[in-house]
Amino acid sequence: QVQLVESGGGVVQPGRSLRLSCAASGFTFSSSGLHWVRQAPGKGLEWVAVISYDGSKKYYADSVKGRFTISRDNSKNTVYLQMNSLRTEDTALYYCARDRGRWLQYLDYWGQGTLVTVSS
Amino acid sequence: EIVMTQSPLSLAVTPGEPASISCRSSQSLLQSNGHKYLHWYLQRPGQSPQLLFYLSSNRASGVPDRFSASGSGTHFTLQISRVEAEDVGLYYCMQTLQTPLTFGGGTKVEIK
Numbered sequence: 001q002v003q004l005v006e007s008g009g010g011v012v013q014p015g016r017s018l019r020l021s022c023a024a025s026g027f028t029f030s031s032s033g034l035h036w037v038r039q040a041p042g043k044g045l046e047w048v049a050v051i052s053y054d055g056s057k058k059y060y061a062d063s064v065k066g067r068f069t070i071s072r073d074n075s076k077n078t079v080y081l082q083m084n085s086l087r088t089e090d091t092a093l094y095y096c097a098r099d100r101g102r103w104l105q106y107l108d109y110w111g112q113g114t115l116v117t118v119s120s
Numbered sequence: 121e122i123v124m125t126q127s128p129l130s131l132a133v134t135p136g137e138p139a140s141i142s143c144r145s146s147q148s149l150l151q152s153n154g155h156k157y158l159h160w161y162l163q164r165p166g167q168s169p170q171l172l173f174y175l176s177s178n179r180a181s182g183v184p185d186r187f188s189a190s191g192s193g194t195h196f197t198l199q200i201s202r203v204e205a206e207d208v209g210l211y212y213c214m215q216t217l218q219t220p221l222t223f224g225g226g227t228k229v230e231i232k
Contacts, residue, residue, distance in 0.1 A: 035221075037169075045161075045169065045212055047221040059219040095168060104216050106159045106175065110168040 002026040002109040004096045009114030012086055020081040020114055022096030029077040030054070033099030035107055036070060036081045038092035038116075048094070051079065053102040064090075086118045122146050122215050126224035133203040134232045141198045141227045143213035148193035149176075157217035158196050160189055163226075164209040172211075173198070205231055 008020040022034070036048040049060045049070040058070050069082040079096060093115050097107040123146040133139045149158045156176035161169040171180040173189040176196060186201045200207055208231055213224040 044210075044226045045163075045214075045223045047214075047223065050219065050221070061220050100174070104157075104219075104221075106157070106171070106216055107161075107214070108171050108174070108180070110170070112168055 002098065004098060004109060004111035006094060006096050006111045006114035009094065009116045011117045011119060013120050014086060014088055014118055016086055017082070017084045018086060018116060020083065020094055020096075020116070022079045022081075022111060024077045024079070024096075024098070027098070030074040031102060033101065033103050033105075034070075034072060034079040035097045035099060036079075037095045037097055037107070037110075038090075039095070039113075040089075040092040043092075046092075049081065050099070050104070057103060083116070086116075088118050090116060091118045092116060121220055122149070122218060122222050124213055124215055124222050124224040126211075126213060126227050128227060129225070130228040130230065132230045132232045133200075135204060136202050139200040139203050139207075139229060141211050141213075141229075143191075143196040143198070143224050145194045145196075145215055149196075149215050149217045150193040151217060156191060156193065156196075157215055158191060159214050159216065160198050161212045161214060162207075162209050163212065164206075167209075169212065200229075203229070203231070 035050045051070045067085045072079045093113040095113045096111045098109045100108045160172040163169040210226045
């Protein structure tokens with residue numbers, strides 16, 4: 001069965017960096033796009049970034065563009081989110097989600113999330 | 121950016137009664153391939169979102185048939201024919217036609 005397990009969250013000061021990981025199993029990793037979606041405490045879902053199946057295409061929400069970088073290692077079945085220059089408004093539960101296709105179909109499986117708290 | 125607007129914000133439903141959630145997009149979600157890139161998710165309390173419907177009206181695996189979904193290019197509807205206790209949670213629509221991908225604000229469904 002499809003599994004997505006996020007890790008790397010924690011408490012970090014504003015301006016610092018953090019790298020999230022999402023380890024995948026149960027499907028052909030190299031055939032699927034992957035997304036990061038976040039949810040601030042008590043708020044709705046906000047899409048953050050997407051990477052295509054081969055890593056050749058990446059897009060970001062305006063709120064994180066220039067600060068966050070999505071990447072993937074198909075040999076390790078893992079997708080990453082490098083978060084730099086963190087702000088208090090980046091505090092959220094970060095979900096990794098699989099795209100049903102190679103690029104922008106729909107998100108069909110989600111992980112349990114990893115919590116990022118940006119606070120001084 | 122495509123803006124997704126859901127209504128109502130919340131609804132309280134008596135078990136066994138129907139419920140309906142609306143989602144409108146600021147532009148058509150119909151792609152040239154004939155598919156509408158609108159999807160529905162349910163986030164139960166304390167859980168991750170789960171896919172209910174994809175490409176407007178295709179029921180995801182395991183979703184009970186009391187749920188149905190439909191839509192035109194810009195107006196979409198999720199319906200529950202007979203609400204059960206397990207249906208409580210936040211319902212979101214989402215478009216994947218173009219980046220940035222966007223979600224509706226969510227509709228909270230509670231049991232009366």
